[in-house]
Amino acid sequence: MYVWCATTKLDNIPGSGILYLREATRFRVATGRRCLALPQSKEAHMADRSKIVDVLVIGSGAGGMSAAVTAGKAGLDVLVVEKEPVFGGTTATSGGVLWVPGTRYAQETAKQLGIEDSTEAARRYIEQEAGNHLDRDKVDAFLAACPQMVDFMERETEVKFHGMAFPDYHADAPNAGIVRSVGTQPYTAAELGPETKRLKNELPQTLFLGLALGSSLEMKYFMKAGRSPKAMAYVARRMLAHIWDVVRHGESQKFVRGRALIARLARTAFDLGIPIWTESPAKRLIRHDGVVTGVEIDTKDGPVTITARHGVVLAAGGSIRDTARRREVYPGIMACIDAVSPAPMGNTGDGVRMAEQVGGRYTSDVTNVAAWMPVSKLPGATDFTGVWPHLVDRQKPGFIMVLSNGKRFVDEATSYHDLVPAMVAAFEAEKLDACWLIADARGLKRWGMGFVRPFPIPHGHYLKSGYLLKGRTLGELARKAGIDAAQLENTVATFNANAEKGEDPEFGRGSFTYDRYQGDDEAQPNPCLGPLKQAPFYAVRIYPGDIGSFAGLRTDGKARVLDDAGAPISNLYAVGNDMVSVFGGAYTGAGAMIGPAMTFGWLAAQDIAERAGKTLP
Ligand SMILES: Cc1cc2nc3c(=O)[nH]c(=O)nc-3n(C[C@H](O)[C@H](O)[C@H](O)COP(=O)(O)OP(=O)(O)OC[C@H]3O[C@@H](n4cnc5c(N)ncnc54)[C@H](O)[C@@H]3O)c2cc1C
Secondary structure, eight states, X not given: OOXXXXXXEEEEETTTTEEEXXXXXXXXXXXXXXXXXXXXXXXXXXXXXXXXXXXXXXXXXXXXXXXXXXXXXXXXXXXXXXXXXXXXXHHHTSOOOEEOTXXXXXXXXXXXXXXXXXXXXXXXXXXXXXXXGOOHHXXXXXXXXHHHHHHHHHHHSSOOEEEOOOOOTTTXXXXXXXXXXXXXXXXXXXXXXXXXXXXXXXXXXXXXXXXXXXXXXXXXXXXXXXXXXXXHHHHHHHHHHHHHHHHHHSXXXXXXXXXHHHHHHHHHHHHTTOOEESSOOEXXXXXXXXXXXXXXXXXXXXXXXXXXXEEEEEOSOOSTTOHHHHHHHSOGGGGTSOOOOSSOTTOSSHHXXXXXHTTBOEEOOSSOSEEEEEEEEOTTOOSGGGEEXXXXXXXXXXXXXXXXXXXXXXXXXXXHHHHHHHHHHHHHHHTOOOEEEEEEHXXXXXXXXXXXXXXXXXXXXXXXXXXXXXXXXXXXXXXXXXXXHHHHHHHHHHHHHHHHTTOOTTTOTTOSHHHHHHSOTTSSSOTTOOOOOSSSEEEEXXXXXXXXXXXXXXXXXXXXXXXXTSOEEEEEEEOGGGBOXXXXXXXXXXXXXXXXXXHHHHHHHHHHHHHTTOOOO
């Protein structure tokens, strides 16, 4: 191996004993196993297909971007590589909510509500939820770090949160709380600047004429617009501002929820000089003598070798789109179904596979291998844009869910993560595979149903496409859907009689704190219950879907990837959905994915910084 160069500087990868050639202005390198040349300019590196950084982050969702900005703030030289042409991952399309107990927001909201909450209570709640899958050290690390992470982000970066009074998903269990989630404050295209064109958009199907709805209050105004002058006035104002944006800029200039979170993180990254290389999928980790020293990536201009002196952070969003892995670890019928998911097509488990190739260990030893979501899909849908996550309709008065035998099987207002396992268990018990969300005319008009928007938005094309079925009677609807008609009539008659009294003796719908939070606050005596009696009746088929992986790489409290023996692999970290769920596969409350993603991203960067002799500001 020979190197000719005018000026050189040697870099060392700590712990590896490996020297790298940095800053070569004129050189010729015969490819060597231990010597890579690094030109300084981007053009030069593209010509020579190599680059040295302190930290390489794979994936630009919440996990990766949290690690990137934290490492950048510690003074490290960071590069983020992203497979898609846009940055933001699932996170950009998400609610942008984080479950992070013990923050100052939790304290403030608890004070406002006159209640108490503590990290200790959150710890006990997590213990109950995780059961046998509890990783105590990791939970301790998470709980200790999340208030610090939130403070750090708000102090050092563009990220700004707001407190929420959102009940945990098992809010009536001992030690549950209602103040542990935080939301992300909106942001604007003007603040992000020209990079807006590379910022991933919301799920297009959830936009209303190109407009993304922010808070749940805003969503309520939109749903009530057809029947409340106050709501209509709000919607009119919001739409006018949006139309003005579209006329001037071609699209909405306001970012909300997950898109605002990514835009805020990206603004900080760019301010720190951290590039995000889009269309640059990581392909393979490079490992020497037990130390991960870099990554091979593809770019539009060909492969590039990145040397990461202090750490590689896997944040590639987990294995939700890895069909082989689904076949292996998903339970029962779920193993046979290809992803019916609003998650991005690019989350194909690359991070997990790359880690396995260098000794990392994937584990599906969790209560749930994924975060579940009941979804519907447009006929012929081939990707995530044709899939609807049923987050807000099924909990409302005038809706029920039945199997094709016409029977209910679940409290329809329960969390999405609990509803899908109930559906799968019912399929297996009854040897069926179809489930329907049914509404009467009033329910559909008030709340819409999946892709179908509330009154006055027309829904004729959904009837035409077969997404939405309609019957003048329940019997007619049942025959169109292939549901047992006599049983459906029976089920609805029983449900209605109880709903009028505000009761659901079979499944207790609306008797749980979480249910009521999702209900219609104007409905009495039970916000989740109302009879289905106004014809025509409607049905949409519901599938058991998922929104992200809970099975993933075994990691420790510093997000270091562990090998078979449980020892950390030097320089390799995994965060977000590449890392096995810190809650052992439980969905503790709103934000139970992005909260840990950002917290372990922060922890990973903190460990890298310490090892590099740097401190966080
Ligand atoms: C509609 C919806 C709403 C949601 N709302 C919430 C919420 O409010 N709160 C919450 O906690 N969770 C929510 N979730 C789940 C949450 O969004 C995800 O679990 C979380 O954002 C995952 O973060 P991540 O950083 O692990 O991955 P992602 O955000 O998916 O980012 C991973 C990135 O890695 C990239 N990538 C993949 N392979 C490679 C490769 N080889 N090289 C380079 N890049 C690669 C991907 O393209 C992607 O951009 C929601 C999910 C959905 C679908």
